[in-house]
Amino acid sequence: MTVVTRFAPSPTGFLHIGGARTALFNYLFARRMGGRYLLRIEDTDRARSTEEAVDAILDGLNWLGLSGDEPPVFQHAGMQRHAEVARELLAKGRAYHCYCSAEELQEMRAKARAEGKTALYDGRWRDRDPSEAPAGVDPVVRLKTPLEGETVIDDLVQGQVTVQNDRIDDFILLRADGTPTYMHSVVVDDHDMGITHVIRGDDHLNNAFRQVQLFKAMDWPVPAFAHIPLIHGQDGAKLSKRHGALGVDAYRDMGYLADALCNYLLRLGWGHGDEEVIDRARAISLFDLEGVGRSPSRFDMAKLDNLNGHYLRETPDADIVDLVFERLEERSDVTLDTQSRERITRGLSGVKARAKTLIDLANGAGFYAATRPLPMNDKAAALLGDDARALMRALLLDLDSLDDWTEDALEALVRQLAEAQGVKLGAVAQPLRAALTGSNASPGIFEVMAILGREEARARIEDIC
């Protein structure tokens, strides 16, 4: 049997971090099993679904490298089919019309809650003769679920979970306007799409019991379920928009790499021994549902930062330099021309070690393209006292007699100057750093000098003298 998984987001907002992880797990499991990974947009609620949200979700998935193996299925396109299945159920006597009003339902709910029951609908139209139907009321279609016994799910993550059938009420398949509900569409589509493994957030665990009833009513094979725990915010509360349940595009904007984010998400709730850095290929070869934990985990930015820094350093400069240019283009204090782009390209590896995100990278490399005279940060300005400026003037003189403008030669020259002046290397290097970068922290100053070139380096030093 070929494994078929699906990621089925509802297009009512962006692709959030939890959804991204669900998609990842579906993708990884399908790949690992040599199966297919599909996408389905759950837009049965036309009023709440937007095209922008669909684009944002598809965009996010694409960025993460989690596009489906086939074009996405739009659930609303199957409405006729869904209604047809409901009619079939009606014909077989497995479903029935219910004419309850909103008020009646309201009362039932209040009553059930007062009695401490979970099943809300009391089944009052279950065996009632259709002739009793009130005139002018469009009925909904409800599934006849078993009144006794229990439903068992052997969840691949949660283990065996059992629920008494009297806790499951006769849920709605078709709304009064004839459109299918999510609960109904999911089952029909999962069946029609040949889904073998339903991997989703455990907020759907309770739904699974109802859905199983529907599969059974249609005599369809029930897919395997794997309900993965939700991701929580730093404070342990459910991840909400206030706590970092941002769209994945927000993480892209914050300068995270898709590979790093996927690696982080993978390790959130899944582990393989002591391995921390796991790339896509390795993840595919290792991923299994047994390794997924059953407890919710908290989203930890610090660890994401660390991992992103790691991926930044591992990624070839050529693959990220354009991303750095992109971010620098938005800045008014830098001049991005052929020359400065080349400097940044050469200096990138030196800046990388100091960055966690692409933002850090752009900020750290910005000085290579800075427009003179350089703005100084406070600490840099403090480095440029009278003594320091005198040293810089002396350095300027020595520099003019240097033929070989290379990192090694420059270092030798500066060391010599420091010795001749009876000061420590830092006494020269720090003011020099301030002059050349406008900052008190930067890549090695001789590397910076070499990359800047004689003319630009000289000019920057003169600017502060």
Next chain:
RNA sequence: GACCCCUUCGUCUAGUGGCCUAGGACAACGGCCUCUCACGCCGUAAACACGGGUUCGAGUCCCGUAGGGGUCGCCA
């Protein structure tokens, strides 16, 4: 409230009855390296929620308690 799920260092986790005086990673702290900041390296501190069982032996199995989470729509 009812039902379902969960509970190992601050965080992510390893651990599937003896290999656990509980391992790794991030974060924290200290040190080394050093022209700064990083990177890297070395080291320190830090956890089996609690209480009962079962067993020769329990982080690992069972029960209870506490805490946390999820669900309870003609939303998905």
